[in-house]
Amino acid sequence: MAISERMKRKPKESPATPDFGAAGAPIDRGHPFYFGFVATVGALTAFVMMRALASASGVFVLILVALFLATGLNPAVEAIRRRGLSRAGAVAVIFVAVIAFVGLFAALVVPPLVTQGTHLIETAPALLENLKNNTTIANLNDQYGVIDSLQKKLNSVTSDGTLLITAFGGVIGVGKSVLSGTFTALTILVLTLYFITSLPQATELGLKLVPASRRPRIAALTDAIIARVGAFVGSQILVSFMAAIFMTVLAFILGLPSPVAIGIIIFICGLVPLIGHFIGAGVYTIIAFTQSVSIGIAAFIGYVVYVQVENYILTPKIMKRTLAVPGAVTIVSAMIGTSLLGLVGGLLAVPVAASIILILEEVVIPRAQKS
Numbered sequence: 001m002a003i004s005e006r007m008k009r010k011p012k013e014s015p016a017t018p019d020f021g022a023a024g025a026p027i028d029r030g031h032p033f034y035f036g037f038v039a040t041v042g043a044l045t046a047f048v049m050m051r052a053l054a055s056a057s058g059v060f061v062l063i064l065v066a067l068f069l070a071t072g073l074n075p076a077v078e079a080i081r082r083r084g085l086s087r088a089g090a091v092a093v094i095f096v097a098v099i100a101f102v103g104l105f106a107a108l109v110v111p112p113l114v115t116q117g118t119h120l121i122e123t124a125p126a127l128l129e130n131l132k133n134n135t136t137i138a139n140l141n142d143q144y145g146v147i148d149s150l151q152k153k154l155n156s157v158t159s160d161g162t163l164l165i166t167a168f169g170g171v172i173g174v175g176k177s178v179l180s181g182t183f184t185a186l187t188i189l190v191l192t193l194y195f196i197t198s199l200p201q202a203t204e205l206g207l208k209l210v211p212a213s214r215r216p217r218i219a220a221l222t223d224a225i226i227a228r229v230g231a232f233v234g235s236q237i238l239v240s241f242m243a244a245i246f247m248t249v250l251a252f253i254l255g256l257p258s259p260v261a262i263g264i265i266i267f268i269c270g271l272v273p274l275i276g277h278f279i280g281a282g283v284y285t286i287i288a289f290t291q292s293v294s295i296g297i298a299a300f301i302g303y304v305v306y307v308q309v310e311n312y313i314l315t316p317k318i319m320k321r322t323l324a325v326p327g328a329v330t331i332v333s334a335m336i337g338t339s340l341l342g343l344v345g346g347l348l349a350v351p352v353a354a355s356i357i358l359i360l361e362e363v364v365i366p367r368a369q370k371s
Helices: 001-010 032-055 057-081 086-132 137-144 147-159 165-167 171-197 199-208 214-252 259-270 276-289 295-321 327-370
Strands: none
Touching: 057 086, 057 165, 057 327, 086 259, 137 214, 147 165, 147 171, 165 171, 171 259, 199 214, 214 259, 214 295, 259 276, 259 327, 276 295
16 A cells, blocks of 8 residues: 555544543541551561561671671771772772781681690590599589580590581581581672772762752761761770780680680680670680690689670770760660571671661751750
8 A cells, every 4th residue: 555545544543531430539548447558568568578588588697797897897998098098999908908817817716726626525534534523513513413424425426536527417517517608708708898899889879869958967977877887896896806915815824725816716706796705705715624624714714804894894985985875775786686687686786776876866856856
């Protein structure tokens, strides 16, 4: 068909728009049906989100840890950047220092840990026998049979030389644990590197979503929150470093093997909230008990005395300068965080609580006083 003939044809009439009737009255938001409908939709949405977060909890935790580390390392990056380096150069310096610390940890801690573990296995029967020489422990053993049950258990798992296999679920299980831990560490390292490099751009992008009239105030609050998290991380590192120094000196005095490696272990344990010092005290005391009972008791007493000094003197003075978080809030937030996300939640709880307190002080309370 020619183009002219197609042009002469009448255009097709558009179909008539169906009449759906007049618009009804606006929904009464005070009606019970509206409240029930919104509540139901909100509950279903929350349920779906919780299931999604539970399914991706592993990835979610890795992202949280990386964000926390990036925010905590940001003050160090900014301090180096103020000396004339670019941000990329400052990030590179920080990460070289972190990798050097990890390498030092592997070189100084792993070999003595294996050696001390083997030595502990070999000397455990004699150590248990020495404990029986103490009158008090001997009486407790006669009443409850604690030492005897430990000796039987130890003999059952060491008689055929399979203690390590029993403890770790076999060589394959150990290999899987090592590979999983290595993959997790590398993932956190890469995510942290990405987050800390792009932190200014991400913050700027987020502020663009805020209305221009409120942007300066939100920017100031964001900077204050980042500063508080960074101050918390710095304070926690300082407190852990002081614990490591004290325990290293005490290890030298008591004649413990590999005192520098022990100090690094105490430093790592000190970074874990709530239960970190319990783990450190256990490791420290066990290593000391491999030397003798008296040295083990002295090491335990020394550790307990230092923890009391740290809790009541050092930590309040250091944290008071960086985080205005009441002690009760610290304990409650750490307990809630630990119950939700384990050790990661406990680590994140205190800076999150500090950030919430900052928002309450700067936004919620002034608004409530004006109303």
